Amino acid sequence: MEILGLEVPLWVSLTTIILSLLYWYGTSTFNTFKKMGVPYQPAYIPFVGHMIELMTTSMSDHQEKYAKKFPGKVYGMFQGRTPVLKVADAEPVVEEDSISDNSIVSTTSDHWKHVRTILAPTFTSGKLKQMYPVIQRCSQRFVKHLKSTEGAPIAIKDYASGYTMDVIASTAFGMDLDVQETTDHEFIYHAKKFFGLPTDDRIITRIKSFFNILSSFLLSKAIRNFLGLFVDMSFSGLETLNYLEGLAHAVLDQNKDQIERKNLDYSRFNQKGCDANAAIFISAGYETTASTLQFFFYLMAVHPDIQNKLYSSILEVADEKGECSYEELKKLEYLDWCIDETMRIFPIGTRLERVASRDITIKGVKIPKGMTINMSIYNMHRDSDYWTDPNTFNPDRFAPENQTDIQQYAFIPFGSGGRKCIASRLALLEMKVVIIKSLTEFRYEACADTPKLRELTFQDLAIGLLTPASPTCFCRTKRIRIICRLL
Numbered sequence: 001m002e003i004l005g006l007e008v009p010l011w012v013s014l015t016t017i018i019l020s021l022l023y024w025y026g027t028s029t030f031n032t033f034k035k036m037g038v039p040y041q042p043a044y045i046p047f048v049g050h051m052i053e054l055m056t057t058s059m060s061d062h063q064e065k066y067a068k069k070f071p072g073k074v075y076g077m078f079q080g081r082t083p084v085l086k087v088a089d090a091e092p093v094v095e096e097d098s099i100s101d102n103s104i105v106s107t108t109s110d111h112w113k114h115v116r117t118i119l120a121p122t123f124t125s126g127k128l129k130q131m132y133p134v135i136q137r138c139s140q141r142f143v144k145h146l147k148s149t150e151g152a153p154i155a156i157k158d159y160a161s162g163y164t165m166d167v168i169a170s171t172a173f174g175m176d177l178d179v180q181e182t183t184d185h186e187f188i189y190h191a192k193k194f195f196g197l198p199t200d201d202r203i204i205t206r207i208k209s210f211f212n213i214l215s216s217f218l219l220s221k222a223i224r225n226f227l228g229l230f231v232d233m234s235f236s237g238l239e240t241l242n243y244l245e246g247l248a249h250a251v252l253d254q255n256k257d258q259i260e261r262k263n264l265d266y267s268r269f270n271q272k273g274c275d276a277n278a279a280i281f282i283s284a285g286y287e288t289t290a291s292t293l294q295f296f297f298y299l300m301a302v303h304p305d306i307q308n309k310l311y312s313s314i315l316e317v318a319d320e321k322g323e324c325s326y327e328e329l330k331k332l333e334y335l336d337w338c339i340d341e342t343m344r345i346f347p348i349g350t351r352l353e354r355v356a357s358r359d360i361t362i363k364g365v366k367i368p369k370g371m372t373i374n375m376s377i378y379n380m381h382r383d384s385d386y387w388t389d390p391n392t393f394n395p396d397r398f399a400p401e402n403q404t405d406i407q408q409y410a411f412i413p414f415g416s417g418g419r420k421c422i423a424s425r426l427a428l429l430e431m432k433v434v435i436i437k438s439l440t441e442f443r444y445e446a447c448a449d450t451p452k453l454r455e456l457t458f459q460d461l462a463i464g465l466l467t468p469a470s471p472t473c474f475c476r477t478k479r480i481r482i483i484c485r486l487l
Helices: 010-027 032-036 051-056 059-069 091-098 109-123 125-147 156-171 186-194 203-218 221-227 238-254 256-261 271-302 304-315 327-331 333-345 377-381 424-441
Strands: 074-079 082-087 099-101 351-356 360-362 365-367 372-376 442-445 458-461 465-468 473-478
Touching: 032 074, 032 082, 051 059, 051 074, 059 074, 059 377, 059 458, 125 156, 125 424, 156 186, 156 271, 156 424, 271 304, 271 333, 271 424, 271 442, 271 465, 304 333, 304 424, 304 442, 333 377, 333 424, 351 377, 372 377, 424 442
Parallel strands: 082 372
Antiparallel strands: 074 082, 099 351, 351 372, 360 365, 442 473, 458 465
């Protein structure tokens, strides 16, 4: 083939054409935000966009960096070639009814309502009250294992993970495993795989986990579905999905009578729905709750005055063994504030993804149907426009008299609106029980290895969960109780 008087081999011409078409397709969406009139971070690498930065930078650092670069709180970036509107403004959260879920347990329209109606009976006050003695039993195991450390500095996350896994195995799936003692059970193996966590320390396992996560961002749904005809493209792996499906069916069977009374089609809850059910239990009750507990006990260790105030309020309700009735938990208002403030400073889910279900205009920005919207929870929780001295741990900011109207939208650790995490009450319950039990037994203290609050650095855990770059170590000491009485 002759081009401009030069003889060019046919294969070179075809290769050039194919590469040009691939480059055009891989970058064809990179002018989306320019057309919308939205400030954005330019992308240049076809098919990749900003994924290299997103996969190598912690989400907290990423959000802080672009909050400074885009003070308007709305800007655009690209996950692969997919345009993603980043929002760190609390006001659009009010419009969330126009945005549908795009998370790992996503469903849409009527099917989402159907699935939620099926799952809802699992988290009623009555069901949580039935779970309460089981959760208390798990908290007793937590205390027993902490006592075995004999006052040495501890990385609390390991113990918190064992506790939350124990709770989920017992309450959600009916397995009394004591996984705080047994660390090699298949339930633990599959729960870790579900989050994309490496199941062992081999390099090949960690590399496979990384590329599993990367492919979920870079490949479109259509491509993943096509490749799924030939190979397993699921995030967790078919083995884990099948295992969770079996466990989820057991949960559904417990609610079968209630489902049929509401004239719901039990058969519609297929494998995807079962996976979603298991996902809700594991995501709300295991990793996210364990990480929140880690940060909670860390904050108690570095703020002994607040720990003492909380301890005193607990003594007004719980007995010397750290036990109280399910109804009495409502009296522990200061405990609620401490947990909320922990989740504000350290939101485990640093972002919340949604997809516009219709064309919508928010604050003058026209968002087309189908656009991915990424709400920057970490930034909203630490924004001085919404919070006074946002980097200071101050539970009293959640006292009713200190809250402002906008803060109900700027504080979304479990999401918001109709798609708020359905298992949030379970997560809060298991946190409250173990906090009450452990604080009546121990006093948490900082040690030489305990970092200061402003010195903490973070890394993304698999799918973007907030976790310290290094374990938060501190000491626990036996609490000395002096009881005085009149003769």
